[in-house]
Amino acid sequence: MLPELTAIRYVTPLKEGGSLPGIVEADDDGTYVLKFRGAGQGLKVLVAEVIVAGIARLIEVPVPDLAVIDLDARIARYEADEEVQDLLTASVGTNLGVDYLPGSLGYDGSRPPSADLAERIIWLDALTANVDRTWSNPNLLVWHGRTWAIDHGAALYFHHSWPGRAPSPERFAAQPFDASRHVLRDVAGDVARRHDELAVVLSDDAIERVVADVPDEWLEPTAELADVAAVRAAYLLMLRARLGSPAAWLPDGVAA
Incomplete structure (x- = not known):
């Protein structure tokens, strides 16, 4: 099963993504690109990410590690950007974390x-x-x-x-x-x-x-x-x- 983590800090949005993913720090001291349950086409996008990444690993295609990351409602309160705050509020609960590859x-x-x-x-x-x-x-x-x-x-x-x-x-x-x-x-x-x-x-x-x-x-x-x-x-x-x-x-x- 995927590791289960908790987001402790929202760092920054990745504006180039259509669904506005964001970078977060989690309680394992790791940094992740968070794919939000409240964005775009919702949960089915997260399902596709997990299944395709799992198949990729089996056929030896490099993909970043994944984790299930819980997002607390309190994190949204400190976000100044209204659009991001709405997304965070809509995504309280479990979201998909994709290991951030620094310098990629x-x-x-x-x-x-x-x-x-x-x-x-x-x-x-x-x-x-x-x-x-x-x-x-x-x-x-x-x-x-x-x-x-x-x-x-x-x-x-x-x-x-x-x-x-x-x-x-x-x-x-x-x-x-x-x-x-x-x-x-x-x-x-x-x-x-x-x-x-x-x-x-x-x-x-x-x-x-x-x-x-x-x-x-x-x-x-x-x-x-x-x-x-x-x-x-x-x-x-x-x-x-x-x-x-x-x-x-x-x-x-x-x-x-």
């Missing part, structure tokens, strides 16, 4: 990863239907000479339809992935040839452990998914279906 640089192509890592990242994005890794928004950092994948809240977009539509594993399994605008398309070789090697790591048990890292309170039941157990099972079903139909979504000939 945004990816600009000047220090590309190896073809091996580029292929792993594109395969990860294709599997989880993450369209948010383009030159407009690379969502990669370079830290200590390595390329790190961050910001996976746009992945697993199917769950945003769950309040009004039952999960459809078949539909997700058949959804193609367009890698033509991917920020690493010119670095990677043939991603499709890596599928068997990477997919074998994602056994049913491994995926179940990844999904189990999502806190119960972030999983939102619907009319079709009556309780937290049903929601958790739906994620497992969707990912298993996707893994079982690679011909539908694997990008061919990624390299230019």
